[in-house]
Amino acid sequence: MDKIWLIIQREYLSRVQKKSFLLATLLTPLIFPAIIGLFLWIALGDMDKPSLRIIEVVDENNLFFIESSDQYAFSFSKSSLDDAKLMVQNGERYGLLHIPPIDLSKPTGFVFYSMQSPSVGIISFVEASLKRRIEEQRLYEAGIDPKVLETYRTKVSIQNITLDSKGEEKISSATVNYVIGFIAGILIYLFIFLYGNQIMQGVIEEKSSRIVEILISSLKPFQLMMGKIVGIGAVGLTQFAIWVILISGLTSIVTGIFGQKMPQQQLMEIQIEGSGQALESSNEFLEVIQIIQGIDFVSIILLFTFYFIAGYLLYGAFFAAIGAAVDSPSEAQQFVFPITIPLIISYMGLFVFVLNDPDSQVSFWLSIIPLTSPIAMMGRVSFGVPWWELLTSMSLLIMGFISTAWLAGKIYRIGILTHGTKVNYRTLWKWLSSAQ
Numbered sequence: 001m002d003k004i005w006l007i008i009q010r011e012y013l014s015r016v017q018k019k020s021f022l023l024a025t026l027l028t029p030l031i032f033p034a035i036i037g038l039f040l041w042i043a044l045g046d047m048d049k050p051s052l053r054i055i056e057v058v059d060e061n062n063l064f065f066i067e068s069s070d071q072y073a074f075s076f077s078k079s080s081l082d083d084a085k086l087m088v089q090n091g092e093r094y095g096l097l098h099i100p101p102i103d104l105s106k107p108t109g110f111v112f113y114s115m116q117s118p119s120v121g122i123i124s125f126v127e128a129s130l131k132r133r134i135e136e137q138r139l140y141e142a143g144i145d146p147k148v149l150e151t152y153r154t155k156v157s158i159q160n161i162t163l164d165s166k167g168e169e170k171i172s173s174a175t176v177n178y179v180i181g182f183i184a185g186i187l188i189y190l191f192i193f194l195y196g197n198q199i200m201q202g203v204i205e206e207k208s209s210r211i212v213e214i215l216i217s218s219l220k221p222f223q224l225m226m227g228k229i230v231g232i233g234a235v236g237l238t239q240f241a242i243w244v245i246l247i248s249g250l251t252s253i254v255t256g257i258f259g260q261k262m263p264q265q266q267l268m269e270i271q272i273e274g275s276g277q278a279l280e281s282s283n284e285f286l287e288v289i290q291i292i293q294g295i296d297f298v299s300i301i302l303l304f305t306f307y308f309i310a311g312y313l314l315y316g317a318f319f320a321a322i323g324a325a326v327d328s329p330s331e332a333q334q335f336v337f338p339i340t341i342p343l344i345i346s347y348m349g350l351f352v353f354v355l356n357d358p359d360s361q362v363s364f365w366l367s368i369i370p371l372t373s374p375i376a377m378m379g380r381v382s383f384g385v386p387w388w389e390l391l392t393s394m395s396l397l398i399m400g401f402i403s404t405a406w407l408a409g410k411i412y413r414i415g416i417l418t419h420g421t422k423v424n425y426r427t428l429w430k431w432l433s434s435a436q
Helices: 002-016 019-048 081-089 120-141 146-152 174-208 211-216 221-257 263-273 277-281 283-294 297-325 329-354 361-368 373-381 387-415 425-434
Strands: 053-059 072-076 095-099 111-114 160-163 169-172
Touching: 002 019, 002 221, 019 221, 053 081, 053 120, 081 095, 081 111, 095 120, 120 146, 169 174, 169 283, 174 211, 174 221, 174 297, 174 329, 174 373, 211 221, 221 297, 221 387, 297 329, 297 373, 297 387, 297 425, 329 361, 329 373, 361 373, 361 387, 373 387, 387 425
Parallel strands: 053 072, 053 095
Antiparallel strands: 095 111, 160 169
16 A cells, blocks of 8 residues: 555656646636636627627518617618618628518518628527517407507516425526536546546556566556556646636636626625615526525535546546557557547437436436446436435446456556557457456
8 A cells, every 4th residue: 555655646746746737737727717808808898889780671561670779770771672782792781681572371581691691699689570570460460459468478487496305495496407517527527538548648658668667576567557547636636626726716806807796706795785685676686596505515516526536546447557558649549449438428418318307217327337427427416316326326436446447457467568569459358368
């Protein structure tokens, strides 16, 4: 154990003392606040100097009227379609909406002309306006006053309340749970790929430089492998912790400069004000606060840390074994691809199945199987997962790590001292079946 600890110290200190590590750790957090500051600066500039885009409307029905907004102004003239097109070509108009004679029961043939592809926002705005106008006209022709019907229209929103086994109620939001699961799953996915490759590259470099032959003379190959995996994992956790602190602090400073506030700052201010005027003026914001307060961040952080570490250890053993088996990064590619398949499956499954339906059978199995559970389970945690499923998933993940470490250790023992041999899957199988 002492030798493994020495290897961990060596891997950790040799990496965190590199200039490249310090630069990446300190400069990367500057990117996010800089991007946020840039977008805030552009957005605030647009608010000060709104750019109004004029859209010519050629309506051959003399029926449609589209209300202008802060961004788009609709000009209704008697110009011909060709003249209106020339206005767009000459830059006098941002776009042209042509409404041909239509049948209100089957409205088709609307065309939007512009010199550049229009944004989704303007097309959605125009479609919604035309739809509303067609509906009003059809109601009018049916003898129903649209204004009367409008008075009966009611906005309905459903509040999500979750019940625990004791009957306690807690407000929740599928959107917030989706975002938490999305961020947690993506972080684990990136962490495994990034630092797993670092393990493989580190083993290949040591093997190529023959340093490993000196190390193997004083400790077992398995001890070397585990020390390297844990040491690089500690480097990753250190870097991740520094990023979280710096990005949070710098983002707060940048948003403060532009007069904006972080969500947690707003939450604290509202809490201080108690049940004052702010709460009365914004029921929706109050609901958001209740949702945030109802999230069990402690459990989520603890589970994230577990799956974060366990998932990395499971795949780190594979990457270490690949690095020991080959002599160069190009030879490693044929073995890396099979390892990445479960990661890609869990990544795609996170979006297709887990976040959309966390209680489905596919989501369950993705979060139970050790090779996919680190990413898939974190996509489910914020929605609420029964304890027996969590314990099953965590137990299988631990057993999965032990199994992969055992298999990887057998490959590592022979591969780390093998040079000049073209390694393929048959060779790996021989190593697995022959190693003691």
